[in-house]
Amino acid sequence: MPRLSDFYKRHPGVLINLHSRIGQFDFEHNGIDAAIGVGDGAWPGLVSYKLCDETLLPIISPSIAQTHPIRAPRDLTRHLLLRVAARSDSWIRWFEDQQIDERSINVGPQFELTSHLIEAVSSGIGIGLVPSFLVQDELASGAVMLAIDRPLRTGLSYYLFLPAGDQPLPQSVAFREWILSRAQQDFAEPHTVSHPR
Known part of the structure; x- marks a missing residue:
């Protein structure tokens, strides 16, 4: 949350609505464009981008x-x-x-x-x-x-999840590039894992 001001400085025309959910999230039913979650990065139908290991x-x-x-x-x-x-x-x-x-x-x-x-x-x-x-x-x-x-x-890690297959929204691309850049600055170098349906 404290780092989001940096995103808004770089992308003043993009709004991010934040919601907290416990348990699994459903992109289609919940109207979610992206999610951050903890686990092993394996989520069918989504592309995961590793942000950091959990300690x-x-x-x-x-x-x-x-x-x-x-x-x-x-x-x-x-x-x-x-x-x-x-x-x-x-x-x-x-x-x-x-x-x-x-x-x-x-x-x-x-x-x-x-x-x-x-x-x-x-x-x-x-x-x-x-x-x-x-x-x-x-x-x-x-x-x-x-x-x-x-x-x-x-042994778990935090990931950014985006839908697989579809062309991501420009706002999602902007957020992905920003958060991966922040992760590289603050943590280890992230990597991508795809999980098709």
Whole structure:
């Protein structure tokens, strides 16, 4: 979201309407021209453009970190662990990666949007586990900080999806070229994978 102002500077005549959806998306029934999703990039009838690999970071508010510091992964069991509804098993995977019994998880509330979860973390409600690229600005500003330097690499990636076969709309081409350029600047070099019907 913070980077969209750059797109509008470069393409002032193009409007982007943003919608958040949990689960699978249907281009034809939902009137979608493009989508960004996380997975393996395989989606029948769509062309996927890899943007970045997914790494999840455990984040905490500076005030909670000061009063209840995290010195070892097991210390997270004393905190309320916030979750994103679409990825409610992420903490289980993190605890498994740390070789800690998942039954010790102190399950907290779920949030539909990652941005809401980040706000909840910054206000001191609990600890969140969020994609690294979605929390860079908050980490840089000090609104949140790493609870502990134990990232979780999920093996999934974020992709831009466009319909396969048809000539893409000029607006979709402009957005594709812009976001791939941003991905090259901010992450690894993207690549394209086609998945015919």
